[in-house]
Amino acid sequence: xxxxxxxxxxxxxxxxxxxxxxxxxxxxxxxxxxxxxxxxxxxxxxxxxxxxxxxxxxxxxxxxxxxxxxxxxxxxxxxxxxxxxxxxxxxxxxxxxxxxxxxxxxxxxxxxxxxxxxxxxxxxxxxxxxxxxxxxxxxxxxxxxxxxxxxxxxxxxxxxxxxxxxxxxxxxxxxxxxxxxxxxxxxxxxxxxxxxxxxxxxxxxxxxxxxxxxxxxxxxxxxxxxxxxxxxxxxxxxxxxxxxxxxxxxxxxxxxxxxxxxxxxxxxxxxxxxxxxxxxxxxxxxxxxxxxxxxxxxxxxxxxxxxxxxxxxxxxxxxxxxxxxxxxxxxxxxxxxxxxxxxxxxxxxxxxxxxxxxxxxxxxxxxxxxxxxxxxxxxxxxxxxxxxxxxxxxxxxxxxxxxxxxxxxxxxxxxxxxxxxxxxxxxxxxxxxxxxxxxxxxxxx
Numbered sequence: 001x002x003x004x005x006x007x008x009x010x011x012x013x014x015x016x017x018x019x020x021x022x023x024x025x026x027x028x029x030x031x032x033x034x035x036x037x038x039x040x041x042x043x044x045x046x047x048x049x050x051x052x053x054x055x056x057x058x059x060x061x062x063x064x065x066x067x068x069x070x071x072x073x074x075x076x077x078x079x080x081x082x083x084x085x086x087x088x089x090x091x092x093x094x095x096x097x098x099x100x101x102x103x104x105x106x107x108x109x110x111x112x113x114x115x116x117x118x119x120x121x122x123x124x125x126x127x128x129x130x131x132x133x134x135x136x137x138x139x140x141x142x143x144x145x146x147x148x149x150x151x152x153x154x155x156x157x158x159x160x161x162x163x164x165x166x167x168x169x170x171x172x173x174x175x176x177x178x179x180x181x182x183x184x185x186x187x188x189x190x191x192x193x194x195x196x197x198x199x200x201x202x203x204x205x206x207x208x209x210x211x212x213x214x215x216x217x218x219x220x221x222x223x224x225x226x227x228x229x230x231x232x233x234x235x236x237x238x239x240x241x242x243x244x245x246x247x248x249x250x251x252x253x254x255x256x257x258x259x260x261x262x263x264x265x266x267x268x269x270x271x272x273x274x275x276x277x278x279x280x281x282x283x284x285x286x287x288x289x290x291x292x293x294x295x296x297x298x299x300x301x302x303x304x305x306x307x308x309x310x311x312x313x314x315x316x317x318x319x320x321x322x323x324x325x326x327x328x329x330x331x332x333x334x335x336x337x338x339x340x341x342x343x344x345x346x347x348x349x350x351x352x353x354x355x356x357x358x359x360x361x362x363x364x365x366x367x368x369x370x371x372x373x374x375x376x377x378x379x380x381x382x383x384x385x386x387x388x389x390x391x392x393x394x395x396x397x398x399x400x401x402x403x404x405x406x407x408x409x410x411x412x413x414x415x416x417x418x419x420x421x422x423x424x425x426x427x428x429x430x431x432x433x434x435x436x437x438x439x440x441x442x443x444x445x
Contacts, residue, residue: 007307011314015287017157021164022283026275028168028196033272035175036189037337042120043186044337045261046127048268049117049253052246053109053131057138058145059246060098063239064091065149066289066372067231072153073290073373077297083227088150089215090227095146099139106135117253118261126186133190140198147201147208153290154213160286163204171196230375237377237384241368244388245271251393252410255400259407262340266347267411269337270354277322277358281315285369292373301437308370315362326355350411357418361387364418364425374436379428387421 005013037044068091075084114127144167148160171192178188208214249271256263288311295304326333330348338344364387371380392413399409429436 018283018286021161022279026279059242061145066238067235073293077294140201144201167196167200237381241384357415360422391417
């Protein structure tokens with residue numbers, strides 16, 4: 001990471017590769033949804049219901065990746081390269097342990113999970129097939145993201161972008177081949193996704209060995225308990241935050257079930273589409289974390305403040321673009337996922353309601369990333385819990401059960417969560433500045 005660059009150039013240099021990487025990742029989700037949506041509405045509902053569980057694997061990988069990224073960036077900023085290397089080796093072992101957790105999770109929930117959200121036997125059958133493959137073969141995704149975060153902590157952002165691009169291309173090609181040529185249906189979509197993940201994993205693993213960021217030496221891979229504790233202090237809150245979308249989707253799907261499968265499908269389409277907005281934002285945040293962590297570790301308060309300010313402006317560009325697209329052309333966004341005109345009309349109304357929250361969400365996400373980067377996991381957890389679970393669920397429950405409102409209240413709850421959290425994040429930040437900027441401020445040259 002070349003910290004001699006101006007803050008804006010540094011943010012762009014560090015941010016553009018992961019932004020492109022996350023755009024590619026969003027294509028993974030969107031293209032997969034489009035292919036499956038053409039099979040049948042039941043197939044799309046199956047992957048929509050499975051989404052919260054498959055997202056948990058991503059949440060665990062990304063959440064703990066944030067922990068390793070934060071600790072490595074702070075260690076490198078303080079000049080402790082030995083600790084940074086040991087942090088990387090420790091986390092690789094954790095990834096294997098996390099995989100075993102998901103094997104147990106899969107065996108426990110797959111038999112009955114889908115019947116909670118639908119009575120359609122075809123959707124239940126297809127969902128079980130899809131989820132079993134993704135859970136039992138998620139090790140590729142876990143290892144890939146772990147090593148990607150190691151590269152990001154070193155300021156090597158392009159490697160992750162290439163890995164994501166490789167996996168996405170493989171997935172899209174195999175989706176078309178397995179679904180249309182081999183007539184494998186939703187099983188083909190799941191297999192294509194897994195092969196794409198392993199393609200990314202193999203590439204980035206080889207690059208990690210080449211750059212000597214990871215080791216195959218058994219002694220080096222023995223976890224350091226002190227480092228493990230430091231990783232988990234940030235990683236657990238971050239994992240919970242990343243997993244909130246899974247919990248929120250589960251709860252909202254339960255609320256929507258009373259109105260019919262069409263509304264569950266609409267929420268599923270939204271969560272596919274929103275990746276095109278929030279995945280790039282997440283990519284930008286990935287570039288910001290090592291910058292925030294490095295400047296915090298060195299005590300460069302002026303550069304930390306300036307980087308925060310510029311990142312908020314850049315975030316606004318993304319969210320305004322997303323708001324315009326969802327507000328002006330919602331039916332165009334819905335059509336690739338379903339041929340059901342009733343779903344398209346209802347879904348267009350839902351997208352217009354939800355997109356109002358895009359703009360305030362950017363500020364909250366930046367503040368959360370700041371606290372993650374400096375090791376203040378509790379503050380980031382509070383903001384994320386309010387945004388991603390507490391407010392939407394409470395609002396939905398009150399509107400549906402106490403006020404007897406329709407499904408629109410459930411979609412509106414997402415927007416209400418964003419707006420309220422915007423103000424809460426601002427209050428937390430302005431009342432805790434003394435903890436963020438704690439050292440003598442150097443001059444900004």
